[in-house]
Amino acid sequence: MNDAFEARWTDRIEDEWLRNLEDRTRDRVSQRTLPLIRKHFPDAIICDFDADQAIGSTDPKDRHVAGAAVAVQPCALITNNLNDFDASELAKLGVRVLSPDDFLVELLDEAPGFIEAATREAAANLTKSLPF
DSSP states (O other): SSSSSSEEEEEEEHHHHTTTTTTHHHHHHIIIIIHHHHHHOOOOOSSOOOOOOOOOOGGGGGGGHHHHHHHHEEEEESOOGGGSOOHHHHHHEEEEEEEEEHHHHHHHHHOHHHHHHHHHHHHHHHHOOOOO
């Protein structure tokens, strides 16, 4: 958690993310990354929402994502799959649909100090190690 945004997702979104990773990456993320994410974002999982809520022309396979966003609105749903979501219908429900690039540009405009600090911290945490 920080002062600029609050990350939220569901178990199903997490499962999709893991399923779409390469095997060796999936194992590393499951064993190392997820425990850290859960430790640092203990309240991130959205549990009480309608996973089958039809929202305009949102792709039926992504209804669970849209439904979770509606449950925690007002919010921004960050996705590379912009065409899978009915942005105008979601906007009526308090959900803005943004690409990661648009989200980061808006965040830079709204909280430049946060972005600078996060970038410096990420750079400091980089290591020169070879992948598996």
